[in-house]
Every structure is written in structure tokens, then in C-alpha cells.
Amino acid sequence: MAQSLIDRAWRATTPDEIEPDLAALWREVGQQRRVARAVLSNLVVVRERPAARAGDAVNADEIAKDLTLDEVVARHPSRVILIQHNPATQTACAPSAVSVGIITFGPPHARYGVEQIVVQSACAEQSLPSIIRRLLRGDVPTSVWWTDDLSEAPPLDGIVAMARQFVYDSRRWRDVRGGVLALATLHRRLDLADVNWRRLTPLRHALIHACGAADADHLRRANVEIVHRAAEGALAWLVVGWLSARLEWGGGASPRVAESRDSNELISISVGTDLTAALNEHRVLVTRRGSGPSFTVSVPHEGEADAVAAELRNLGHDACLRDAVTALLARFSA
Amino acid sequence: MPEAPVLNPPKDSLFEQLKVGETLPIAVEPASIVIFGGAGDLAHRKLLPALYNLHVDGLLPPRSAIVGVGRKAMTDEEYRAFAKDGITQFSRRPLDEHAWETFAPNLFFVTASIDDDASLAPLGSRLDVIEHERELPGHRIYYLAVPPSLFVPTVKQLQRARFVAKGQGHPWARIIVEKPIGHDLDSARAINDAIADVFDERQIYRIDHYLGKETVQNILVLRFANSIFEPLFNQKYIDHVQITVAESEGVGTRAGYYEQAGALRDMVQNHMLQLLAMVSMEPPHSLDADVVRDEKLEVIQSLRPIEGRAVADCVVRAQYTAGFDMGRPVPGYREEPGVDPNSRTETYVALQIWIDNWRWAGVPFFMRTGKRLPKRASEISVQLKEVPPILFNANRSSKLDPNVLSIRIQPDEGFALGISSKIPGPRVRVYPVQMDFHYGSTFGGTSPEAYERLLLDVMAGDQTLFMRRDMVEAAWQWVMPILNRWAEQTTEPLPTYPAGEWGPPEADRLIEATGRRWRNP
Ligand SMILES: NC(=O)c1ccc[n+]([C@@H]2O[C@H](COP(=O)([O-])OP(=O)(O)OC[C@H]3O[C@@H](n4cnc5c(N)ncnc54)[C@H](OP(=O)(O)O)[C@@H]3O)[C@@H](O)[C@H]2O)c1
Numbered sequence: 001m002a003q004s005l006i007d008r009a010w011r012a013t014t015p016d017e018i019e020p021d022l023a024a025l026w027r028e029v030g031q032q033r034r035v036a037r038a039v040l041s042n043l044v045v046v047r048e049r050p051a052a053r054a055g056d057a058v059n060a061d062e063i064a065k066d067l068t069l070d071e072v073v074a075r076h077p078s079r080v081i082l083i084q085h086n087p088a089t090q091t092a093c094a095p096s097a098v099s100v101g102i103i104t105f106g107p108p109h110a111r112y113g114v115e116q117i118v119v120q121s122a123c124a125e126q127s128l129p130s131i132i133r134r135l136l137r138g139d140v141p142t143s144v145w146w147t148d149d150l151s152e153a154p155p156l157d158g159i160v161a162m163a164r165q166f167v168y169d170s171r172r173w174r175d176v177r178g179g180v181l182a183l184a185t186l187h188r189r190l191d192l193a194d195v196n197w198r199r200l201t202p203l204r205h206a207l208i209h210a211c212g213a214a215d216a217d218h219l220r221r222a223n224v225e226i227v228h229r230a231a232e233g234a235l236a237w238l239v240v241g242w243l244s245a246r247l248e249w250g251g252g253a254s255p256r257v258a259e260s261r262d263s264n265e266l267i268s269i270s271v272g273t274d275l276t277a278a279l280n281e282h283r284v285l286v287t288r289r290g291s292g293p294s295f296t297v298s299v300p301h302e303g304e305a306d307a308v309a310a311e312l313r314n315l316g317h318d319a320c321l322r323d324a325v326t327a328l329l330a331r332f333s334a
Numbered sequence: 335m336p337e338a339p340v341l342n343p344p345k346d347s348l349f350e351q352l353k354v355g356e357t358l359p360i361a362v363e364p365a366s367i368v369i370f371g372g373a374g375d376l377a378h379r380k381l382l383p384a385l386y387n388l389h390v391d392g393l394l395p396p397r398s399a400i401v402g403v404g405r406k407a408m409t410d411e412e413y414r415a416f417a418k419d420g421i422t423q424f425s426r427r428p429l430d431e432h433a434w435e436t437f438a439p440n441l442f443f444v445t446a447s448i449d450d451d452a453s454l455a456p457l458g459s460r461l462d463v464i465e466h467e468r469e470l471p472g473h474r475i476y477y478l479a480v481p482p483s484l485f486v487p488t489v490k491q492l493q494r495a496r497f498v499a500k501g502q503g504h505p506w507a508r509i510i511v512e513k514p515i516g517h518d519l520d521s522a523r524a525i526n527d528a529i530a531d532v533f534d535e536r537q538i539y540r541i542d543h544y545l546g547k548e549t550v551q552n553i554l555v556l557r558f559a560n561s562i563f564e565p566l567f568n569q570k571y572i573d574h575v576q577i578t579v580a581e582s583e584g585v586g587t588r589a590g591y592y593e594q595a596g597a598l599r600d601m602v603q604n605h606m607l608q609l610l611a612m613v614s615m616e617p618p619h620s621l622d623a624d625v626v627r628d629e630k631l632e633v634i635q636s637l638r639p640i641e642g643r644a645v646a647d648c649v650v651r652a653q654y655t656a657g658f659d660m661g662r663p664v665p666g667y668r669e670e671p672g673v674d675p676n677s678r679t680e681t682y683v684a685l686q687i688w689i690d691n692w693r694w695a696g697v698p699f700f701m702r703t704g705k706r707l708p709k710r711a712s713e714i715s716v717q718l719k720e721v722p723p724i725l726f727n728a729n730r731s732s733k734l735d736p737n738v739l740s741i742r743i744q745p746d747e748g749f750a751l752g753i754s755s756k757i758p759g760p761r762v763r764v765y766p767v768q769m770d771f772h773y774g775s776t777f778g779g780t781s782p783e784a785y786e787r788l789l790l791d792v793m794a795g796d797q798t799l800f801m802r803r804d805m806v807e808a809a810w811q812w813v814m815p816i817l818n819r820w821a822e823q824t825t826e827p828l829p830t831y832p833a834g835e836w837g838p839p840e841a842d843r844l845i846e847a848t849g850r851r852w853r854n855p
Contacts, residue, residue, distance in 0.1 A: 015660045019745050026772070040767060092663040123661050130658035130834035133708035134582070138854035139715075139740050139750055139768055313757050313765060316732035 006070060010060050010101040015094050018135065022115055025102045029113060035104050038077030038112040041312060042142040044132055044163065045069065048153060049084035049120070058099035058118040067147060071305030073114045074105045076312040078143075080116040081135045087153075089122050095131060096122040129158035136162060143167055143193075143312050151178030160186055167311050169195040169304075170234035179234065180241075180328045187325045193311035195304065196234055197321050199279075203267070204242065204320070206277050206284040206297040220247055222272025224255035229263050236267055241324030244331065363471050364395035365793060366461055370488050371479035372402020372443065373413065376512065378420035380543075381479065382441075384785035386421045389437045390430065391782075393790055397468045402443045403457060413443035426783055448480065448488050454495040472505035475792055482514055486528040493532045501534050508792055510539045513604055514595065515801075518817065519810040526803050539792045540801040544605040546784030548773060549747040551799070553612045553714070554626075556741070556749065563739065564617070566718065568693045573719045573736065574848075576700045577609050578855055579743075580707035584654070584664060584833065585681070589672030597683040598651070598813055601703040607634060607809045608801070609743075610699060613714050614689055623798040627805060634808040638688040641815040648687070649816055650829060650840045651680035654706040657833030664706065664833045678828055680820075681705040684841035686848070700845055702852070706833035711855035712743035726754070726764050735766035742855065747781060748772040 009029055013021040029035050045067070064070050069080055097120040104113040117135055121128060136142055143165040146155055151173045160166055166186055173179035186192065224243065228236040236257050243249065268278035277286045284297040302310070367385070369377050388394040402413050418438070422429045444460050446453040465472055476492060478485050489509070492498050498507045509529065516522025529538055544550055557564050566572065579601055585592045592600065611630035618625045640648045655666035668675050682704030689699065718737040721727050727734045738752040750770040757763045773781060791799055829838040836854055845852055 023746060023772075037770060037772065039770070040765065092658060092661065094661045121661065127658050127661035127663075130708060131661045133834065133836070134660050136854070138713075139738070139752060141766065314763070315765060316729075316763075319731075 006074070007104045008060050008101055009104075010058065010099055012058070012097065012099050015098055015131075018098060018100055018117060022100050022102070022117075025100065026113075029102050029104060033108065033111060035102075036110075036112045038114055039079050039137065039140055040076055041078045041140050041315075042081060042136050043069075043073065043076075043078035043312065044081045044083070044136075044142060044144045044159065045147055046083040046085055046128070046144070046155070046159060047147050048087055050086055058097070058101075058120070060099075060101060060116075060118075063118065068303070068305040068308070069116070070103060071303070072145075072308045072312070073103065073116075075305060075309035077112060077114045078312065079114065079135075079137055079140070081132060082116065082118045083121055083128060083132065084118065085121045085125070085128065087125065090124050092127045093123040094127075095119045125156055126158075128156060129162070132159060133162060141165065141315060143315075145308060147172075149173055149179070150182045151175040154182040155186075157185065160190060163190060165191040165193055165312070165315055167193040167195065167308060170238065171196040171199075171231070173234050176233050176237050177332045180237070180325065180332050183325050184329055184333070187322055187329070191315060191317040192321055192325060193314065193318065194238070194321055195307045195311065197238055197318070197324075198302070198307050198311070199266075199299075200235060200238055200242075202284045202297050202299045203239070203269070203277055203279045206286050206295075207269070209295075209297070210275055210277065210286045210288060210292075222274065224272075225270045226255055226257045226267065227260045227263060227265075227270075228257070228267040229265065230259055230261060232266050233257075233259065237328060238324055239267065239269060240331075241326075241328035242320060244327035245320075245323035249327075363473060364398040364468075365473035365475050366399045366401060366465060366470060367475045367477060367789075368401045368403060368457075368461070369477040369479050370403045370448065370484075371477075371481075373404040373406050373408060373416060374479055376479045377402065378416065379424045380783070380785045381477065381789070382417040382420045383425040384783050384789055386417070386425055386429075386433070386437055387427060387782065387786050388790060389440070390427065390433045393786075394440075395793065397470060398440060398793075399461075399464045399468060399470065400441050401457075401461065401464065402441070403446050404443075405445065405447045407445050408443045410442050414438045414441050417441055448484050448491055451491070451494065454491050454497070458495055458497065474505070474507045475510060476507065477510045478512055482512075482516075482525075485511060485515075485525050489529050489532050498532050500532065501537075506537070506795075507533070508537050508539060508795075509533050510541055510792055512541055514599065515540060515806050516810065517594065517599070519807065519814050522806055522810050526807065530803070535803060536797070538800075538803070539788075539797065540803075540806060541788055542604050542608055542799075542801055543784040543788065544743070545608055545799040545801075546786075546788040547743055547747070548781045549741060549743045549749070550609065550612060551787075552747075552749075553609075553741060557613075558617055567614075567716070569695050569697045571718055572694075572697050573717045574698045574700060574850055575613060575717070576702075576715045576853055577606055577613075577713075578701075578715075578852075579606055579609075579703040579712045580709060580836075580855065581703075581705045582659060582707060582710045584659075584706050585667060585670050585673065587672075589670055592681075593673060593677060593679050596651075596679045597681055597703050597705070598816060602683060602685070602701065603809050603813045604801075604806075606701050606703060607812070609712075609714060610687070610701070613716070613741075614694055614699070616693070621798070623796060624802075626798050627802045631802070631805050631808060632691075633689060634805060634812060636689050636691040636694075637812050638690050639812065639815055640685070640687075642819065645816050645819040648685060648844075650682075650684045650838065650844050651820065652682040652704070652829040652831050652838040652840065653677070653679070654681050654704070654833045655830045657706065657831075657835065659706065659834055666830075666833065667705075678820075678824070680828070682707075682831060682837050682841070684837060684844055686844060698848060698850075700850070700852070702837060702841060704831075704837055707836060708834055709855070710745065713740055713853075713855035714743070715740040715853050717850075717853075726762070734764060738853065740853070740855075746772060 099118045101116040102113045142163045144163040146168040149172045226236045265278040265280050270276045275288050287294040444457045446457045611633040615629040615633050618629045653667045667681050684702035687699040716739045720736050741749045748771045750768045754764045755767045757765050829840040831838040
């Protein structure tokens, strides 16, 4: 999205004046040009940040640099509720600073705008649900986008209870086991959307395709080995979870998962000696020995904003991801 | 050759002729507006700012006098300062010094006590002087902004001091009665009887300020000025209706009143039954006040009584406990100043209601209201029936969202229609989108406050937005069995909900038992 097509109108406000100030901003924006209000969902983002002082205005440019929020809501217009939370604080209190903004996008003849509410909270975690609940619009679905590492900062139950969808990126996990265990209370209640899981889609489809041509039953008995690039451990374990669920592996069946420092591939899977599927940023290469020709599946180029927006749009639950997570939970909590 | 046009012969007064075609109700002639309790909270926050805004808009008839009455000793100048303070703090428009200079001379204060039989005499003489000096015709509006226990004594004093001639004579007298009208059916009847001794029903304006809100008035427009909705408003197409009136504040300084009232009396008996009536009434054959009010009454009379054991099945009451308000810790109801630590007053109520008439047979109406809920918001949502479970709705694990027409009453007045739409792309995927209308950004500016519209209607003699006696009593009649049942249950534990949450789990179960869920505004 060309930068020139984005405009921001911001103002610092108080917890009690959020809605009136947003209404005033809409009027001001509307006086300058025709702007349609757009809102498909509530998008709640909670992230850890040091506390701001009361009355501090929000630096919108800094947020835009840090997060791809503008790009996400340009693609999937949402009311953004961004909570910058300082977890060190133990006192329950009102937010230390609040700012509201209208961000407008699009060409002059079809301009649309979305609302952003940024809350700087220097209060105990138990205060957060009441703040978010006040700001949600009830007539549209609510998605929580967890931008922190879930394995280190698991979400508050009171916050996810308000959501229909939980969007996260397992690629951020420093500890895959910890990340999976953090999903234990979520995966049955909410629609999970893992941005990292999207990256596996071409690989999964390529494998399904390859198995469609070969004899799947003999593959079931073969040893599976997964090699991944550094920082792609979560991707590898997601494959394990998916295969465990689909091939009904018991806890005993354990594929080998190894990290390779010098691999060109993000991840590659070998099933016995017959089948290999290797994923890099551009393609999945499937090689088969003796049971058919090799083939390539291309990988779409998708930035974070595209991926998050696409997940927000999907909304319905992804049975494959849920089953994969369930299988990993069984494996990791055994 | 065409004939020369013939001028209509004058029928009525020049005033009547000139106002032909005007769309806003135009008050006929200036009047004296006598506010008993003129230095109270309601006058400060609502009435004086509303009168000021009417003045700014040129809708307050010139020369009208506004006379505050109370026991306090206050000069006219002090009363003007009191009014200016209220306008500065609470008016929807900032105070404009020029407008204030022309408004202030219309304000007066008279010290009088309703308990004192002799004290209305000085009020009478002061009004005579003011009306004489301003050449007013002597029309009077008496506004009862005093505690409800003083409604009857005030009316009796007006009678004793011969302030009122019963009937719509000339000069006319009208009375505005604030809520609550009574504490139960008997006390409501007693108040209505006492007022009826002095005033004719055509002179009585019982205020329910909800009815003065733009969106509430828009309910009838939405329903009867658009051919898209009305054919759907019946049991064939509507699955259910929800009415939520949520307050984020606690009981505040009103514990004395609230302890005696509770959510059912404070909200349901009046505002919420009015909203229910507006959204479900039959089309009136005209917009005449009594025709509209007849149709609303029909609805209240068609409500299935909730009595005896049915109270436990259809009604949930609860009290808030300590929790959070926008992050701040707040005390529970029983810890609030002025509240009995063992209080059983409900701060929340949820109901499942049936309207036993042809149009709504089998369609449940769910209502809930409470204090210390997550936000201040009032909304009516009309949920249409689901599409059959085939085609796009075939997947039972991710059912389509049903269509919902939601009418936002406050804040951000407007309405929205939720519809399912295909997401652009090669696959058929469906997303619930909103067609949303906001008064604020569509029409610009701020809507008039409810009290502006209502005061204007009293001056113009239009009773449409006021409650008729039979309506008030029918509403009491319907809530009484619930109150009576609760009064018998003095030991059962009362459900609770933490401040800042959407009510108790019992209320969720009430609606979820029918396969539905609350829609939070
Ligand atoms: N405040 C609101 O937002 C609100 C909303 C809806 C309905 N209402 C209703 O409006 C009415 C007034 O409410 P409020 O909140 O304005 O109450 P308030 O602040 O207590 O005012 C009551 C007024 O009545 C006067 N008063 C009391 N006893 C009197 C007596 N014996 N003789 C003459 N004047 C007397 C008081 O003045 P002195 O003490 O100087 O006599 C005071 O100005 C009530 O019926 C209430 O239920 C209020």
C-alpha cells in the first residue's frame, strides 16, 4: 500500500472520552473529504511495553514502524484496540494514557477509514479485561492478535475469553514446547490462526499430492525425518503434529527432528528413502524414488500483513491446525 | 383568461396561518415554566441546559419565563449563576456568551416549601408579576423535579392555591411528572389519582426521557417508512429480539433511591418496556398521540404474565460484586456508601418475555439491564432466523452468523444490518459484514438532547412521546408478580457478577438454554 494513500488523524484522550473523541475525529475527517467507515472486526493487540506517563500522546509513526497494523487493517478493516501493557505493575488502575485515531486509506474516490484506540496501561493484568470489554464493538467478531512470543508471555484468560479467533505466529516462539502448552486452554475454545502454519500450506498440499500418487500405506510404516533451518523449529513440529493427527501416530511413533545450520531449505521431510519434500521461500520440491516423477509446487509471496489479514478473514476454525495442536499437546504433555 | 388567485380567508390566528408547513412542533404561545426542584440535580444537568439549547435554536417562545422553585434561599442572580454553571458543564453545545445574555433574563427563582401550606402564595404573586411584566398570556407548565414522595403534595398545593383550572382552558396549565411514578401498582395508581383530581389526562405529561431520544423515535421511522423491514417483523422471519440497556456506573450517590427501587423498577418497568413496545407494536393508523399510544398499550397488554414459579425460569436478578471499571478497582454493590450490607436489591436483571399476539407468537424477547456492566450502551437487536443448513450454511461446526438488525440507542446512535458476504477470491468463503449507519457522521453535529425535544412537545401540547396513565399502570401490572415473587424469596442466594463483566452466569444460561446467546453492544 503506497504510503501517500494513508492518512492519520490522532488525538490524546481520556478513558471516559474515547468514544466521543472518535466520533469527533470522524466528523473532522468527514469534513475534509468523503470517507466511509469500515469495520469488519475488532482487532485486539496486547503487547508488553514500558509504562507511559499519564497524558503522553501516542507516537503513531513508531507503532506503525513496530507493527504492521496499518497494513493489516488496510486489508481487513478493523477497529484496532492496541494495549501496550507494562507487566511489572501490580496495582489495578485506569489506563495511564489513551489515544484515538482514524486511519484512512484508498484512492480519493473510494476512501475508507478505520478506528484505532491505543491504551497505555501501567496497571495490573487483572485490570485489562475490563478495559478491553469497554472498547469492543459487539456487532462484529473479535480477534486477538498476539504479537509477543506466546511461549514467554501467554495470554490472559480474561482477554481471550472475549475473542472468537486467536491469531499468533509460532515462528516467534523461542521455546516450541512452551508455545504449544500455552495453547492448551485455547485450542478448543477459539478459532486458532497461526501465521506460521500458513507457510506450511504448500508443503502439506504437496505431500498430499505426492501420497495421492503413491501407496500411502507403505509410507505409514516408513521412518520420517524432518530437518529444519535454525529458527524454524516450530514449523518442523507443526508438521509432526499434523502427521501425527492425520496418520494417527501414537505417542511412541516419533519422527526425527533435527536442525541444520547450513540448509538452503526452510524445512525438508524425508519419508523413508522414497519421498522427500523440501520447502524454501519460493517452492516446494518433491522428489520420489521409483514411484513417479518429481514435481514442484510454488509458494506464494505473502508478507506478515497479508497473512494476518487473510487469517482475520478466514475466521472459521481450521480443523487441520487444531488437530495438529491437539496432537502436539498430547506429545508434549506426556 | 385565468382567474385571479383567491387568498384563503383567514381561518385561525395569524400565528396558526404562519406556522402552516413548519416541520418542528412550534410552541403556540409563550408560557411560564415553573420547575419545582429547580435547583436540584435534574434541573442543573438536564432541564436548564435543554431550555438553553432550545433558546439558542430559536425554539423557546420569546418572553417565556423559567421559574425555579425550592426551599433554598436564592436570588434570581444566584439562580442564573447556578444555571450558567449547569449549562457550562452539561450542555451539548458550549455556552455562548451572547446567547447567554439573552437567555439569562428569562430565569427566576422563588423560595417556597411544598410542606408549607402558605408558601405557594408568594410563588403565585411572583408569577403574576413576572407574567404581567412580560405580557404573558398566563399559560403555565409545572415541572415536578422534586423527589417522588413530593409529587402528590405538590399537586395538592397547586390545587389548594388554585393555580390550576382543570381542562384545556385558556390560559392552559400542564404538568410534567418525572419518573418514577410509584413504587408499585398501588402507589402508581395513588399518584395518578391525585394528579387526576387536579389535572385532566390531556394536561399530564409523564416523562420517559428514553422516548425523547432520536434513535428511539427513529424506530418507528425505520419500521414504517422502509418497506424492507416491516414485512420481516413477525414470527415468520424473526428468531428473537434482544434489548440491552447497560450502565457502566455503579449506584453512585443514588443509593437511597436505588435501594428501594432496583433494576426492574428503575429500568424495565418504564424505559425497557417502552422500547419493547416501540419495536413490536402494530402500525398505528395515524401519528396522532393517542393512536400511537393505543398501539403501544396493546403490546404491554399482550405480554405473557410471568408469575409464581415461572419467575425463576424466565427472570434472573443479580448484584454486582467488587471488580473493575476500565481498569480501576471498584467496590461491590453491598460495599457502596448508603447500601445495606445485606441488601437484596438487584442491580441487574435479565428476562425472557413472550408477546402473545399473532405477530410475535413464539418469538422470545430477551431483555437485560444492569449497573457496572462493561460499558454504557443501549441497543435493540432483532435477529432474523437462520438460513437452512444447506449450501453455505451446511457446515455445522462453523455456522453462518444470522442476519441481525441492531438499533443503537446510545452512545453513537445509529443502526446496523449484519449480512453475510462472499470474501473476494477464488474460493467461496463467507464473512459477516455490517451495513452501518451513524447519525453523528451522517447528519453531522450533535443530536438534540431528549429533554429538549420533550420540553418542546409539552409547550406545543403534543403528548405522543409521553406515557399515558393506562400505559404506566399496565406496565406496573405486568411487573408486579415478579416483584411479589421476589419479595417472598428472602433467603435464596442472589446471583452475582463482578463489576465490569456482562452479568451473572445464570443470565447466560437463561438465553443459552434456548440455543441463543447474548449479543454484547
Ligand atoms: N437527576 C436525574 O438525572 C434524574 C433522572 C430521572 C428522573 N429524576 C427524577 O427527577 C426528580 C428530581 O431529581 P433530582 O435528582 O433533581 O433530585 P434532587 O437533586 O434531590 O432535587 C430535588 C429538588 O427538590 C427540592 N425540594 C426537596 N424538598 C422540597 C420541598 N419540601 N419543597 C420544595 N422543594 C423541595 C430540592 O431543593 P431544596 O432542597 O432547596 O428544597 C431539590 O432542588 C426526582 O423525582 C427524580 O426521581 C432525576
